[in-house]
Amino acid sequence: MKNSLLPFFFLLLITCLPAKAQQTISAVIPGDFADPSVISDGKFYYAVGTSSEWAPHFPIYRSGNLEQWEQVGYVFDKAPDWTIGSFWAPEYYFMNGRYYIYYTARRKKDHVSCIGVAVSDYPDRGFIDKGVLLDFGKEAIDAFIVEDKGHRYISFKAYGLDKRPIELLAKKLSADGLKTEGEVFSLLKDETGIGLEGQSFIQKDGYYYLFYSAGSCCGIHCDYNVRVARAKNFRGPYERYDKNPVLQENPTWKCSGHGTFIFDKKGAYYYLYHAYHKESSLYTGRQALLAKLSWPEPTGWPRFEQPVTSSAGATRAPLQDFFKGDKPGLYWQWDWRHSNPYIQQTKGELRLGGTVIPGNQTGIVLTVRPATADFSLYTKLAAKTTALQGLVYYGDAGAALGIGIIGNQVQVWKVAENKRSVLQTAQLQYEGICELKLVVDTNHTCRFYYKTGVDSWQELVVQQAVSADFLPQWDRSPRPGLHIWGASGAWAVFKEFRLE
DSSP states (O other): OOOSEESSOOBOOOOOOOHHHHTTOOOSBOSSOOSOEEEEOSSOEEEEOOOBTEESEEEEEEESSSSSEEEEEEEESSOOTTEEEEEEEEEEEEETTEEEEEEEEEETTTOOEEEEEEEESSSSSOOEEEEEEEOOTTBEEEEEEEEETTEEEEEEEEOTTSSSOOEEEEEEEOTTSSSEEEEEEEEEEOTTSSOOEEEEEEEETTEEEEEEEESOOSSTTOOOEEEEEEESSTTOOOEEOTTOOSBOOOSSEEEEEEEEEEEOTTSOEEEEEEEEETTTGGGTOEEEEEEEEEOOOTTSOOEEEEEOOOTTOSSOOOEEEOOOSSSOOTTOBEETTTEEEEEEEETTEEEEEEEEOTTOSSOEEEEOOOSSSSEEEEEEESOOOSSEEEEEEEEETTEEEEEEEETTEEEEEEEETTEEEEEEEEEOOOOSOEEEEEEEOTTOEEEEEEEETTOOOEEOOOSSOEEOTTOOBTTBOOEEEEEEESSTTOOEEEEEEEEO
8 A cells, every 4th residue: 555655765866867768768658638647456556547527537547567557537527516626646645444536626716726635445437525624825735644653644736816925834634534633744845936736745764855846847838847855844844855857857758747656566666747848748638657776875865767658658558449338438538617518329320419518619529548649530420400419629617629511411520619610511411321531640730631432532622721829728738539519408429530
């Protein structure tokens, strides 16, 4: 089991490696999977990550070796009643024979980010939400549990929205882990104004080592990096390492940070964290990487070795779905703030419908996390309808593009700044099954194709090149997937989906 305060501590320092060697570093969980937390049940490792505005909430992965991972579920299939969005930074903890996840979400009544807690007998399913554990001023985010002298404390980031230095604070937890007690106290303050969050702790040789992320986490101008400080007492005072940062960019990855520690079955310590790939960047989001921690310094300060080169490969394998079985694949997610989708899968078909909130100009989407910025997206439609149905590349309800069929017309469409426009159309003379393809190149330029019967692919050429550069959001990557736009009660019926 992983406790918040590991009995042996380790830290990450990127060593100076040849460029060729570092370029082989690959994500162990490809695609957008920020702020990962990891735990072990003694047989498997489990990782949970940020889902932001996508539902289901907080994807869970399982691994036997920390390198090959498979998705096994979500923390919440339905958002807790008190929440309205921004599902960030879930943190695993094991105590009292049960698994706890302390997570951040915005509270519905005032949109303030608070820390909630959910509990289960299992690390990968069955989590029951216990509501808000902690609110503090304008925000309380990035929970991490620490055990000190027989008591447990929740540490968190505060003052990120105030005109004053950010601080890492802590407060005592109740014995059942579901309430806080006593007064808040300060652990570390961002005196230089560079950013301070995403903390995790390790205890070793009489010191409490506090790892934290400095800089800006997200977006095109991110500069995240991992630093360390230590103290003889949990409450401090903490001494910052004079060789910080200990984990930062390399030739392949940038903006490294916000992870947690775990030891493998041989007793070596590893840090599961996120970073942006320098080439695909915002289009694949913050992906999960793994680095080993060592303690070579006679002064006791740790360092990170080079991030692990995942034998799982640099990218996820192509995805092909014929919709067999009666349950959709776990990889499907939707924007729960702007739509309420109805999804049915049976007899080799996936049916997509539902309702949208007023002002949603895109419609309903069912998407997957891309592992590359360039890809080919394909679907086969079972029948024509009075709704627009097809493929989408989706950033948000006000930022999306796609190709679809409505009646006897195929059309390329775009929603930018929440304004919808049709970019090109063509008439179809065929009544059978139709196929669509959306191709995105490394420059984020999109091309659109359709096919009927045994005919060859036809490109639906748009006069002005269609770029996807308006799609990425600050804290999450755009996603490709399936789409319907039409009246309430309409359904789209898909026979096949491919992402490659």
